Amino acid sequence: MKIVITGGAGFLGSRLIARLLDRGFGPDRKVASIVSLDRVACPIDDPRVRSVVGSIADAEDVTRALSEGPDVVYHLAAVLSGQSEAEFDTGLNINVDATRLLLEECRKLQTAPRVVFTSSLAVFGGPMPEVVPETMAPMPQSSYGCGKAIGELLVSEYSRKGFVDGITCRLPTICVRPGAPNSAASSFVSGMLREPLAGEASECPVPPNTRLWISSPDTAIANLVLAGGIAAGALGVNRVLNLPGITVTPAQMLDSLERLGGAEARARVAMTSDPRVMDIVCSWPGAFDVSRPRALGFVADGDFDGVLAQYMDAAAPQAASG
Structure with a gap:
């Protein structure tokens, strides 16, 4: 299988690449190649990994990343919550405009790829019940949450039209992240x-x-791998999942x-x-009702x-x- 990962040089992206190289999507679904599209080269040294150093907001960079006709595209790259709030135009450009650009470039491919879009619990806000049901409508109270909510709708619409085979994974807050603090409010x-x-x-x-709704890195990666390989028929009309935490x-x-x-x-x-x-x-x-994703095989710590x-x-x- 051929994979493209935006944000492949980042914390989650590099871990996802390592996991896919090691295990693929299962014994009979090994990974032949992975392309990382990020502002810096992917740190993983493996002949199956190719880095496209560039921007997800640049059509030429996105086209180069998709040039091999991927089976699965993971869209992890984003401007995080703190920066999105402080730099409105930057957040809109990367979290909304670049997401549509990626979907448009996927639309041009000969075969519609599975697109896994990582969203956030930040799409919710306002008065909420103790446990958020799967059917609760997004009401973001931040620029980051708004951008992610728009991205979710785009992925669902491009999937409805058959341009991509999309699934949105609303990630819990990932903890504990190594390294230096980032621009996320969390x-x-x-x-x-x-x-x-x-x-x-x-x-x-x-x-x-x-x-706080929390997931460990290992659990988040396991769930993202499952999202990339799960059969489309199992998802039904609703392509958005609140991942367990x-x-x-x-x-x-x-x-x-x-x-x-x-x-x-x-x-x-x-x-x-x-x-x-x-x-x-x-x-x-x-807290969320995650009975549907749990029934599909997604896990929590x-x-x-x-x-x-x-x-x-x-x-x-x-x-x-x-």
Whole structure:
């Protein structure tokens, strides 16, 4: 199978590439080639991986990435929530205009590819029930959420017309992300754990009882692989899925940090208040009815201790070698 991944040099993109190279979509569905379209080259060194260094907003770059006629296109690249809010035109250009450009270029291909579009729980906002049903209409309260909601509609419409075989995956907040903080309003969710475990001070800018919908990186990647390979007939008319996650509050996350990382790590986290972050993050729902995606085989983490342990296990060899 031939794969294209926008944002293939990023955190999720590179992990998805590694997983697909290793296991494909199953024993009988191996990956022959993967093209990464990103602003920098993909860090994975494998003869099956080709990097197209460019922009998803540039038609020539997108055409080059799709030139081999992919079977599956993963659209992960986006301007994140904080930057989208601060730079309206940039967010609109990348999250909306470039998504349509990608779909238009896919439309020109001889065979309609599966397109997996990663969306966000940020498409929701306003008054919400305790558990968000699958049928709840999006009401984004941020520029990022608005752009993702528009992208969802485009993917569904291009699928209805038969131009692509699309599926939208609304990802939970991914935690714990390694590396430096990014421009996402939810960046603190990883930072309040990652930095203290590295001996650095950190902050939690939202109330400790804020409900967050969380997925570990490994679980998110497993679900994205399933989305790329699942039969179209299993999806029905509704091509949008709220991917499974677990509900956890910052207070519960810090309890996990103390259990697994010690009291000293917990003490490095200061409870603060950032209205800019709160306006975005506190508008997001904290729990979803995921009975349909679970029935389709999508999975969730067991508990937050397991999520944090996954990060600590992965980070330990890097700390030792450093």
